[in-house]
Amino acid sequence: MKKHLAVLAATAVLGVTSAFAANPFSDVTPQDWAYQAVAQLASQGIVNGYPDGTFKGQNNITRYEMAQMVAKALVRQDRVDAEQNAIINRLANEFSAELNNLGVKVNTLENKVGNFKFTGDARLRYTGENDARESKFEYRGRVKFEATVNDNTKAVVRIAAEKEFGAAGAPAVEADQVYVQHNFGQYVTATAGRQDLTVGNGLAYDDTFEGVVATAGKDKLNATVGYGYILAGADGSVFKTAKTAAENHEVNSYQVNYMPVENVAVKGYAVDFHNNKAGKVEKDFHGAAVDVNFAGHNKAWIGGEYVRAEQSGANGEAWTAGLGYGEADKAKVGTWGVKAQYFDVKDGAPIYSSTWNFVKKGQKGVLATVDYTVAKNVGLSAYATIDTKDQANKEKPESYRAELNYKF
The missing domain is CATH 2.40.160.10 (Porin)
Incomplete structure (x- = not known):
C-alpha cells in the first residue's frame, strides 16, 4: 500500500479533523490529493516524515511504519466510535509482532471486538x-x-x-x-x-x-x-x-x-x-x-x-x-x-x-x-x-x- 493511501485510511479510522493544519513535508503540496489527510495526521503526531523533511508518499509503507501509526491509534481509542474501534483492534492484531517490538502490549487484543x-x-x-x-x-x-x-x-x-x-x-x-x-x-x-x-x-x-x-x-x-x-x-x-x-x-x-x-x-x-x-x-x-x-x-x-x-x-x-x-x-x-x-x-x-x-x-x-x-x-x-x-x-x-x- 502507498503511504498516501495509508494516511487517508487512518484519517477515516481515527476521525481526525484539523481544518487549518499546516503541512510539514516539503514533497507534499496543496495540489496533492492526499494533502489534507497527511497534514491532519502530521499535526496530531500520528505520522512522521524522514530526517530530510520529506514524506515520500509514493513509496510503499513498511509494516514497521504501519505499526507506528497503529500504536498512535491505540492511544486514541477512547475518542472513536465502536466501528472505528473495531478497525483499530483488527489492525493491532495484524501488526501485533511489530507493536510488541515497539513496546506496545497487545496480548489481549485478539479477544476484543470493538x-x-x-x-x-x-x-x-x-x-x-x-x-x-x-x-x-x-x-x-x-x-x-x-x-x-x-x-x-x-x-x-x-x-x-x-x-x-x-x-x-x-x-x-x-x-x-x-x-x-x-x-x-x-x-x-x-x-x-x-x-x-x-x-x-x-x-x-x-x-x-x-x-x-x-x-x-x-x-x-x-x-x-x-x-x-x-x-x-x-x-x-x-x-x-x-x-x-x-x-x-x-x-x-x-x-x-x-x-x-x-x-x-x-x-x-x-x-x-x-x-x-x-x-x-x-x-x-x-x-x-x-x-x-x-x-x-x-x-x-x-x-x-x-x-x-x-x-x-x-x-x-x-x-x-x-x-x-x-x-x-x-x-x-x-x-x-x-x-x-x-x-x-x-x-x-x-x-x-x-x-x-x-x-x-x-x-x-x-x-x-x-x-x-x-x-x-x-x-x-x-x-x-x-x-x-x-x-x-x-x-x-x-x-x-x-x-x-x-x-x-
Missing part, C-alpha cells in the same frame, strides 16, 4: 482428606464477557460451568457474575448486580454478593460500602444449602483500606445483618487484616487476619497469621511462592464462605501452600493442612488439595 472483550480461566482440582472414604476430582471453566458502555461505564457477565468427574448429569452452569460498574469522576466507583465480594482478606467471606458496592478514594486510602445479599458459599458455609433469595441474608458491609507506607496494607471491616429472611438470626461481625510485603527480599510476606462475631465472646473468634516467600507469576514460567499460615477458628466464628474453604469451624492448625508457574498462563497450586486439631486439642483429619489453573 468495545467488547472476553477472558476466561479453567481449573482441574483434586481434593482429599485423611480417613475419608473418597477423594474428589472436579473441573471448572469460566468465560467473562466485558463491554464498554461509555467512557465511565462497563457491563460484565461471567458464565461458569463446574462438575465432579464421574458425577451424574451435565455440568452445573450459572451466570456467577452479572453487573454494571460506573465511575463517578476519579475517586468514586459503584458496582451493581451479582459480583464477587471479599471482606478483609477473605477469612469470613469471599464469595458471591448480589447488591450494590461503592468505593471512594485512591489506592493509599479508600472506603467501601455494600448493601445487598451474601449468597450460598463453599464448603463450611452456613449458607451451603441456600438456593433462593428468601434464604440468603441481607447485609450492610463496610471496609476501610489504608496503606500507611509502601508495601504495608491495613484493612478494617464490619458486616451488619438485617436478620429478616426466613426467620434466621445471624450475629454482626467485625475484623481487621494486615499484609506486609518486603519487595527487596524476593517478595517476602507476613500477614494475618482477625474476625469476631459481636456478643459471642472468645467462642466467636477466628484468626490467621503467616509467612510467605516468593511469588508465582502466571506470565513468567518457573516463578514460585510458598506460604505457611496458622489458623484458629472457634466453633462460633463468623465463617460463612471463606477463602480457606476447606478449613472447618472448631479447628486449628497450619495451612501450607505452594504455587508454581509450570507454563505461561498455567499455574499449579497445592494446599495441605498440618497438625489439625479441634479446640480440645484432639487430632482431626488433614485436608489437602492440588489444582491446575489455566488463564486465557
Whole structure:
C-alpha cells in the first residue's frame, strides 16, 4: 500500500479533523490529493516524515511504519466510535509482532471486538482428606464477557460451568457474575448486580454478593460500602444449602483500606445483618487484616487476619497469621511462592464462605501452600493442612488439595 493511501485510511479510522493544519513535508503540496489527510495526521503526531523533511508518499509503507501509526491509534481509542474501534483492534492484531517490538502490549487484543472483550480461566482440582472414604476430582471453566458502555461505564457477565468427574448429569452452569460498574469522576466507583465480594482478606467471606458496592478514594486510602445479599458459599458455609433469595441474608458491609507506607496494607471491616429472611438470626461481625510485603527480599510476606462475631465472646473468634516467600507469576514460567499460615477458628466464628474453604469451624492448625508457574498462563497450586486439631486439642483429619489453573 502507498503511504498516501495509508494516511487517508487512518484519517477515516481515527476521525481526525484539523481544518487549518499546516503541512510539514516539503514533497507534499496543496495540489496533492492526499494533502489534507497527511497534514491532519502530521499535526496530531500520528505520522512522521524522514530526517530530510520529506514524506515520500509514493513509496510503499513498511509494516514497521504501519505499526507506528497503529500504536498512535491505540492511544486514541477512547475518542472513536465502536466501528472505528473495531478497525483499530483488527489492525493491532495484524501488526501485533511489530507493536510488541515497539513496546506496545497487545496480548489481549485478539479477544476484543470493538468495545467488547472476553477472558476466561479453567481449573482441574483434586481434593482429599485423611480417613475419608473418597477423594474428589472436579473441573471448572469460566468465560467473562466485558463491554464498554461509555467512557465511565462497563457491563460484565461471567458464565461458569463446574462438575465432579464421574458425577451424574451435565455440568452445573450459572451466570456467577452479572453487573454494571460506573465511575463517578476519579475517586468514586459503584458496582451493581451479582459480583464477587471479599471482606478483609477473605477469612469470613469471599464469595458471591448480589447488591450494590461503592468505593471512594485512591489506592493509599479508600472506603467501601455494600448493601445487598451474601449468597450460598463453599464448603463450611452456613449458607451451603441456600438456593433462593428468601434464604440468603441481607447485609450492610463496610471496609476501610489504608496503606500507611509502601508495601504495608491495613484493612478494617464490619458486616451488619438485617436478620429478616426466613426467620434466621445471624450475629454482626467485625475484623481487621494486615499484609506486609518486603519487595527487596524476593517478595517476602507476613500477614494475618482477625474476625469476631459481636456478643459471642472468645467462642466467636477466628484468626490467621503467616509467612510467605516468593511469588508465582502466571506470565513468567518457573516463578514460585510458598506460604505457611496458622489458623484458629472457634466453633462460633463468623465463617460463612471463606477463602480457606476447606478449613472447618472448631479447628486449628497450619495451612501450607505452594504455587508454581509450570507454563505461561498455567499455574499449579497445592494446599495441605498440618497438625489439625479441634479446640480440645484432639487430632482431626488433614485436608489437602492440588489444582491446575489455566488463564486465557
